[in-house]
Amino acid sequence: MRRMTARPENAHQARLLRLLRDNGSNSRAQLGDLVDLSRSKLAVEVDRLLETGLVVADGLAPSRGGRRSHNIRLAPTLRFLGVDIGATSIDVAVTNAELEVLGHLNQPMDVREGPVAVFEQVLSMAAKLKASGVAEGFDGAGIGVPGPVRFPEGVPVAPPIMPGWDGFPVREALSQELGCPVMVDNDVNLMAMGEQHAGVARSVRDFLCVKIGTGIGCGIVVGGEVYRGTTGSAGDIGHIQVEPGGRACVCGNRGCLEAHFSGAALAGDAEQAAREGRSVQLAARLETAGRLTAEDVSAAAAAGDAVALELIREGGKRLGQVIAGLVSFFNPGLVVIGGGVTGLGHTLLASVRTQVYRQSLPLATNNLPIVLGELGPAAGAIGAARLISDHVFSPA
Amino acid sequence: MRRMTARPENAHQARLLRLLRDNGSNSRAQLGDLVDLSRSKLAVEVDRLLETGLVVADGLAPSRGGRRSHNIRLAPTLRFLGVDIGATSIDVAVTNAELEVLGHLNQPMDVREGPVAVFEQVLSMAAKLKASGVAEGFDGAGIGVPGPVRFPEGVPVAPPIMPGWDGFPVREALSQELGCPVMVDNDVNLMAMGEQHAGVARSVRDFLCVKIGTGIGCGIVVGGEVYRGTTGSAGDIGHIQVEPGGRACVCGNRGCLEAHFSGAALAGDAEQAAREGRSVQLAARLETAGRLTAEDVSAAAAAGDAVALELIREGGKRLGQVIAGLVSFFNPGLVVIGGGVTGLGHTLLASVRTQVYRQSLPLATNNLPIVLGELGPAAGAIGAARLISDHVFSPA
DNA sequence: AGACTTTGTCCTGTGTGTGGAAAAAGAAGA
């Protein structure tokens, strides 16, 4: 079912749409305070937006001392689809035009099953959400994939953990299937956009967003815009060396950050500790489940298991080393840490902070908050919705 | 002698001025091809620029098949002053509006003598250049200082190697003295701008420019614009750790890049090798000069001294480690290496390349040129001129 | 009820930019 969503005709209209998205319902008068346009001009543009149907009247605003102003808001029927494809699971969310999540599904799935299987799953999840009544159709979809993307074309490139995805025309194919505009980006970049839109990074212009999942990546935001690098692989910090001659990594080198600390490495370390009998708790868990995950370590740490805590601390130190370097180089205004292992929480955070504040220069670390992401598993999907809304809310 | 240089009235005029700066003399017709303005509009804006005196007529262009077009060029009397204050020397250059160097002076001077003494020297050098006839007055001056700068105010902040400079109102003071607009920036950023304008980085939008001088810094260019970070200390890579528990650094940490490889470290290592009798050549030089510098090592290496070569290779490996990390993170389209030690040249370059290509992922290193800067000691001064010309050629 | 404030609409004047026409200047060919 193809929906022809209207697009703004000019930069002014785009500006207004984004204000309405970010500030919710708003009166014409307030809008006038925010944008620097003459009353007549503003009225004309708003009327045109009303005509297109992107914006609708929404009753009267409370008086500010005189005549009450007419409220307007983005069309309540607009729907964005946010898809976050992780290495081991898929998140799909439906949002309204203000990017509020109306429905959210999560499904375990191995990305290595390939794009066809994955998108079949995604479409079925989207259909399920539609059936639940939160959406009739979609006005745009944002897709996050766990690897580098050639952004303008919306095509994954050389994704190490995603065999079979190289060159798959994600944007093209999904746009066809869903009948709406689609944008594709790295999952880490989307997490950064999510935290910027609705999370801890509101109003910060330059920041880093480190995501620890199966691998490790880093979203880079410069001047409020995501920076993707020359070939779309910016932020790929998982293979920075932290230990010369250290552990062998899947990438062929030794001592990569990811080999020493990541969801996968953490699980491996925990299993080894369990087998060596260093932790009763982990051993018991291994016995029941057959294998261990980062979540198990997180749970054990929460229960006070010394080995689990030490693993997290050690990992945080390694991660902190790398972040310290990035902070010196990039001098961000904020560092956000998120991803599946947010459960490791404050133990990890404390360890990272110690390392960064010790290793980086005062000028860069003064007033540098290092915090956990606020949106949890929804960050990626919200960021995806944000990505496509930026596209839809820009002149055609 | 205060000169009132006119400023463009709008973005179109600014655009035209920059085109003339970057492409030299140009015909009205060619300009029309470049700027997407209607013929009438273009004619009006050009006429206004001619009125202000920023632009002058410059004869007729060769025919392109029909009537010959009128050439215009930036006023030939415009002069910019580019000042590059290094840790141990000062470069001052005078350029015309196209940023071609008309005169250049270099003077050894220790930045630690403080801002008052340094600027006295700078002013005297500027006066000498004036006296030589290349300039009558200046329409703007760009100043590079070897430390972080609060860019909007043009004030150095917490410069580790520049005691006495913290908070000194460089922009304010020099603007007063010179009677023209002044902009201040980190010397490394200016080198990057120099190489971007007239050197190897032309037409590259995202690149890194590593400067190895007394210390080590890195200019970051994102989308053609210098990125300075939240507090102006972006690119300060000298204190990234390369050797856990390594050498003590002046910053208080251990194992910093700068402690293991930089002009200062190299000189120290060479002196030690000379004293230990490991290199006849260096020992002889130490005997004559009383101390060694990075240039001495460079000379010895050129003469085939094994110890000097090994020092450079070892340093290049360390530097390469750090750059490899930055390349993974930033995914630049080019890495430029410059600074005083460019004499170390290809030995250093080879060593850095090996390390980067080995350690970073293929997607980031494919088609990633790592090259030496093209402008040598003039890069900083040209970048400084570029900085101020960008300012002067923007609407007031 | 009256004075004052805020909001929304209407209207007109101004200024800006577009695009066509024609003139100017030169190139190429007969």
Add this chain to the structure above:
DNA sequence: TCTTCTTTTTCCACACACAGGACAAAGTCT
């Protein structure tokens, strides 16, 4: 040398967009 075709430049008329004032509508406060 003359004619024809190109390219560049200037001139001009028309359309359009926008700002800002005037006024009406809708509220608040005394």
